[in-house]
Amino acid sequence: MNRDKSNYNNMIYKKLSLSVLLFAAGFLTASAQKSPQDMDRFIDVLMNKMTLEEKIGQLNLPVTGEITTGQAKSSDIAAKIKKGEVGGLFNLKGVEKIREVQKQAVEDSRLGIPLLFGMDVIHGYETMFPIPLGLSCTWDMTAIEESARIAAVEASADGISWTFSPMVDISRDPRWGRVSEGSGEDPFLGAMIAEAMVRGYQGKNMERNDEIMACVKHFALYGAGEAGRDYNTVDMSRQRMFNDYMLPYEAAVEAGVGSVMASFNEVDGIPATANKWLMTDILRGQWGFNGFVVTDYTGISEMIDHGIGDLQTVSARAINAGVDMDMVSEGFVGTLKKSVQEGKVSMATLNTACRRILEAKYKLGLFDNPYKYCDPKRPARDIFTKAHRDAARRIAAESFVLLKNDDVTLIPGTPAEPLLPFNPKGNIAVIGPLADSRTNMPGTWSVAAVLDRCPSLVEGLKEMTTGKANILYAKGSNLISDASYEERATMFGRSLNRDNRTDQQLLDEALTVANQSDIIIAALGESSEMSGESSSRTDLNIPDVQQNLLKELLKTGKPVVLVLFTGRPLTLTWEQEHVPAILNVWFGGSEAAYAIGDALFGYVNPGGKLTMSFPKNVGQIPLYYAHKNTGRPLAQGKWFEKFRSNYLDVDNEPLYPFGYGLSYTTFSYGDIDLSRSTIDMTGELTAAVMVTNTGTWPGSEVVQLYIRDLVGSTTRPVKE
Ligand code: GLC
Secondary structure (H helix, E strand, O other), X not given: OOHHHHHHHHHHHHHHHHHHHHHHOOOOOHHHXXXXXXXXXXXXXXXXXXXXXXXXXXXXXXXXXXXXXXXXXXXXXXXXXXXXXXXXXXXXXXXXXXXXXXXXXXXXXXXXXXXXXXXXXXOEOOOEOOOHHHHHOOOOHHHHHHHHHHHHHHHHHOOOOEEOOOEOOOOOOXXXXXXXXXXXOOHHHHHHHXXXXXXXXXXXXXXXXXXXXXXXXXXXXXXXXHHHOOOOOOOOOHHHHHHHHOHHHHHHHHOOOOXXXXXXXXXXXXXXXXXXXXXXXXXXXXXXXXXXXXXOOOOOOHHHHHOOOOHHHHHHHHHHHOOOEEEOOOHHXXXXXXXXXXXXXXXXXXXXXXXXXXXXXXXXXXXXXXXXXXXXXXXXXXXXXXXXXXXXXXXHHHHOEEEEEXXXXXXXXXXXXXXXXXXXXXXXXXXXXXXXXXXXXXXXXXXXXXXXXXXXXXXXXXXXXXXXXXXXXXXXXXXXXOHHHHHXXXXXXXXXXXXXXXXXXXXXXXXXXXXXXXXXXXXXXOOHHHOOOOOOOOXXXXXXXXXXXXXXXXXXXXXXXXXXXXXXXXXOHHHHHHOOEEEEOOOOOOOHHHHHHHHHOOOOOXXXXXXXXXXXXXXXXXXXXXXXXXXXXXXXXXXXXXXOOOOOOOOOOOOEOOOOXXXXXXXXXXXXXXXXXXXXXXXXXXXXXXXXXXXXXXXXXXXXXXXXXXXXXXXOEOOO
């Protein structure tokens, strides 16, 4: 038994006996709970035992497990753990594996300090929810919090104590693939969602073994990369920062988020990972954040490429800026001892960073019980349960946005009626490269999902229509004509099994199926890895061969429903003009196939509303609703006037605006009723309106309130 560890264990027993004593003495007060003073005392004692190397070790977050998100993959993890050079690991999957590694840390290292186990659980663990951009289109904070709560229950059942979520980066540029991970363009909605996700993950205070630590990311302004190109330069005024981009990060801090992840991009010419103004002055000084900051994947070593120094220099700049944990670079573990010896990093700074990591572990209860999240009985009981899947199916359908639903005459001589929903009968053709792919249904960043377990759209619809209708299938086209592009867009096990037949052969087969059908479901759009990290696009059309397929399907004269899979706003001007019905299903998660069936057949009424503007073309980008009026606005109803702020070739409006979404029913709004007609800067008023379902379907409506400051000391958006 290691002497130091026995002391640490004795400390545990002392603490336990003390609390038992207090309890026995009937002190049923908060004092029997852990107090901040208890934590401070515990950590003081522990840190006094720690060597310089062990303190630096707590700041090290190497990668392990089969799932990596970047280039590097650390090796000989066990040896580093034994030497106390590891503070946590991430993207390791499986409670047995995690328990084994935790045991190494607790039993084989000198002080037995338990590890954090993180993972990118950003829209579900094994039960997958819609991609976050889809989730945001529910505008339903209860549902969003519920999805995070379920994700926490499942991830914690498998050993995970820390999730790198919520991603709250505001973005107004759909060329950027990571808009799929965020909550769209609006800071107020984004802030509400950030709070809901933190509540969902962390529960009350991470005391229970199904409450895990959240990590708000990517701080800061990552969604404003120039030209929508991932990792690109960000340069922004303070006014725009604090009016349009910072609020969701601040809201997560307000909600008590346990950690923050630094973003890859620079701000004011300094990479966020070394930006003291961001990481200390704003985050801690202005917002009062008291958790810890972790870098993004190799965020420290990438600052060599940013051009601000060698590994020792950038590592010192990171910790001196207020960054506490180094994901994968091994810059801290490799250079901080030297920097401390050379006086480039003070012992106080190192102690502060180390303390922050130990505090997180203490708050998670890992010192009381390092195996708190390692109950091998929980996975079978808590993961991918029917209750969780039912919730995911319900929430997925809430995320769908009905973009178009024209009246169509299905039977000659009968009155035209909205094409959706339709009663499943006869022959239903499901055609497209996304129609029969299980692995693409959950969407990007489904790192823990068992990808081939989710039913494809064809499989789900067949299951739902047995005995009612025949589902006919044809692939119709590959994802895109360029095979190398398709390869880049279908990485990480998301292959669409590129078909070697010619485009014409694929099309002929699809038309044969289409001509045997009564209605055509065209399952088209992006593959799941055409959005997400390192997936920026300059052309936001539905890919070429798919557009050709869609045009040919429309020529059959059969009614065509476009079921659109996408991780971002696309340019759908042609589709809006020619396709009678368009249902945007984003990537709906593990239950997406069933949720799409529920929407198509009218078992649910899709009520999602867009949280990001859909441009008419890429040239309009950045395009967002809360824009300024400029000194030369267009007159109402005009789309071009010389010497006004507009284009020669297209108007200023999006194809589908923020807040847009149709329904199977209609709603009317009564007059707005305000509780008062004036408020001062901190005042409040209540706005009420009577909403009536004036249609023939039950449905939900997202009532949106916008305001406008007509005259300000600075210019203000035309609406917020
Ligand atoms: C990635 C992402 C970040 C993720 C991290 C760990 O590069 O930028 O969002 O949490 O690495 O996988």
